[in-house]
Structures are given as structure tokens and as C-alpha cells.
Amino acid sequence: MRLGIDIGGTKTDAVAVDGQGSVAQRVRLSTGFGQAEVVETAVTAVTRIGELTGLAAAGFDTIGIGIPGMVDRSSGRVAHAVNLGLDRVELGDLLAGRLGRGVRLENDVNAAALGAYHVLGLRGSMAYLNLGTGMAAGIVVNGSLWRGATGIAGEIGHLPVDPAGELCRCGQRGCLETMASGSAVARHWPTDDPLPVRALFAAAAAGDPEALAVSAVLAEGIASAVRVLVLTVDVDAVVIGGGLSHLGEPLLAQVREVLERWSRTSPFLASLQLPRRVRLVPEGTPVAALGAALVGEN
Structure with missing residues (x-):
């Protein structure tokens, strides 16, 4: 089971994806503004998906996050995400500290591209x-x-x-x-x-x-x-x-x-x-x- 989170300027969408690539669970919630609120939004999304699947954060094979702005995939740093109030934020490290495990970050449009490719077969x-x-x-x-x-x-x-x-x-x-x-x-x-x-x-x-x-x-x-x-x-x-x-x-x-x-x-x-x-x-x-x-x- 993999977990994916799309953090948008106003809404956050989170899904649990099973081994066949199908959406098993989905939750939506409002996105907070600023570093602390964005981190809290992501943590809440993981918690709610965890409640639906019965899995703790460590139980997912991977946790991936799509987010606007320039994303350094190797470091987890996010820059120029102006609609979220983030610039040069080590978001990967902050989330790893809260969740107790690593996460993978990607630009939101790139993440959507992968999703569309998969959905359309x-x-x-x-x-x-x-x-x-x-x-x-x-x-x-x-x-x-x-x-x-x-x-x-x-x-x-x-x-x-x-x-x-x-x-x-x-x-x-x-x-x-x-x-x-x-x-x-x-x-x-x-x-x-x-x-x-x-x-x-x-x-x-x-x-x-x-x-x-x-x-x-x-x-x-x-x-x-x-x-x-x-x-x-x-x-x-x-x-x-x-x-x-x-x-x-x-x-x-x-x-x-x-x-x-x-x-x-x-x-x-x-x-x-x-x-x-x-x-x-x-x-x-x-x-x-x-x-x-x-x-x-x-």
C-alpha cells in the first residue's frame, strides 16, 4: 500500500493506492497557509488515511507528496510555493521528523502527469x-x-x-x-x-x-x-x-x-x-x- 498526497493552494487530496494501482481510500481537507500549517495539513492527511486503512505511517511502502513550486527531490526542499507561503523550506525533513519516516516530494504537475499516464493506461x-x-x-x-x-x-x-x-x-x-x-x-x-x-x-x-x-x-x-x-x-x-x-x-x-x-x-x-x-x-x-x-x- 502506497500513500499519495496532493497539497494544493486551498485543498489537499490524499489517497491510499493498493498493489494493483487502484485507489483504496481517499480523503480531502483544507490546506493551511505557511510552513507550520502545511506540515500539519500533510500530517493530518496521513493520519486520516491511516485510520481508514488501519496502517501507521511506517506501514506504507512509500509516502509521496505533490506540491507546487520548485522541488529538490534529493533534499526535500521546496522553494517558490507562493500560494502556500513556502520558500526554501526543508519540507522533507520536517515531515520525516513528524511522521517518523522518510517521504518523497515531487512538483505537483509532475505528480499529476504520472497519475494521468497511469489512469489512462x-x-x-x-x-x-x-x-x-x-x-x-x-x-x-x-x-x-x-x-x-x-x-x-x-x-x-x-x-x-x-x-x-x-x-x-x-x-x-x-x-x-x-x-x-x-x-x-x-x-x-x-x-x-x-x-x-x-x-x-x-x-x-x-x-x-x-x-x-x-x-x-x-x-x-x-x-x-x-x-x-x-x-x-x-x-x-x-x-x-x-x-x-x-x-x-x-x-x-x-x-x-x-x-x-x-x-x-x-x-x-x-x-x-x-x-x-x-x-x-x-x-x-x-x-x-x-x-x-x-x-x-x-
Whole structure:
């Protein structure tokens, strides 16, 4: 039995995974803010899963944690996890001290990539395109994460595509993230709806011209990310996940429409069959927590 914990900015998802790779138990709880609260959140998740499985922390084969920010897998240090109030925190050591055993940490998008690859039963190569507050991708090749030389493989959200575009939080202009992310939608479509993307697509479906324009930019940004991933890594599949993926088929259909339009004017792109490579992560599947449970093998 392996335990995986996905620590998000507001919610934490934890699962126990059995020997066949199936989710045996699952709990969800609110995430605290700051070093002490994040540690307490993780410990509580282990405790609650332990109560459901009858296992103490030491009874799990592995405990893996997916968390935002830059994660040093060898030391367990987490940096730049601004939404959690963590920077240069030795989280691995802190949790080992509380749990009485070692844990393995991984970036949350990488963990979700592993989980999606497993859930979809994929082979070969896959890029998991996470569309949440920001944009990032995790790359899996033959069941193992491909992190690159310094661990930033997949950070395509900060790839500039418009030199005259908006200023990105990374300091560059016109990054993909400024076009296709939850934060981009919130800026371009102000609304009181707690889910701005849902409000955007509802207004677009009703024929609102501005909503149609904003949703078109969003779809083109996502399609651009798919194109980048295929042209640079030539993955067999690009799986869209994250908060924006909850829009489901309407979003996927719009992205595929953009890819098909580009293919009609470019024989080269047509030969890559981009629309066929893109798909959605299964709705309601805890891919990030599941992937965290699998990080011990990667």
C-alpha cells in the first residue's frame, strides 16, 4: 500500500493506492497557509488515511507528496510555493521528523502527469498540460518522468509567443500563461462567478461578442501549448488537466477546432495529426494524489 498526497493552494487530496494501482481510500481537507500549517495539513492527511486503512505511517511502502513550486527531490526542499507561503523550506525533513519516516516530494504537475499516464493506461510518451491559475506541463516517457537537466522541463507557460503582449509574472512579455490560464481568464473576463471560465463559456454560448473573443484567445493559447509540446518533444499524447479541464468537451472541441484550422493551411502541421493527440484527463479522478503515490518509482 502506497500513500499519495496532493497539497494544493486551498485543498489537499490524499489517497491510499493498493498493489494493483487502484485507489483504496481517499480523503480531502483544507490546506493551511505557511510552513507550520502545511506540515500539519500533510500530517493530518496521513493520519486520516491511516485510520481508514488501519496502517501507521511506517506501514506504507512509500509516502509521496505533490506540491507546487520548485522541488529538490534529493533534499526535500521546496522553494517558490507562493500560494502556500513556502520558500526554501526543508519540507522533507520536517515531515520525516513528524511522521517518523522518510517521504518523497515531487512538483505537483509532475505528480499529476504520472497519475494521468497511469489512469489512462498510456504507453510511450505523454505531456500533461496543467491549466490552472498558471500553465505548466509534466512529461512522462515510458512510465517515467522526464524532468530535464535542471528539473524545469515542461515550464512552457513561460514561453513568450507575443513580444508585444502582456507582462508576465516571470518578467517576460507575451508568455503562453498570459493567454491560456485561469489567471488570464480572470483578468480578461471580470466576473463575480467563483469559476470565471464557467461564466466565460456560458456568456460565449449565449452569443456575447466579448466572451466569444476572450474564449477564442484562450483556445488558441491552449492549442499553441499543444503545438509546442508536440514540436519540441513529439509526445504521443497531450492530456489536458487542471481547473480549466473541468469545462470538459466544450473546451476540448474548441481547442481541436483551432488545431484543425491550422492544419488546413499547413501540410506540415496536418501531418502531425495534432487534434488526435489531445485529450482530457478523466473528470473526478485524483490524478495528482495518485501520481504522488507513484513518485517512489520515479
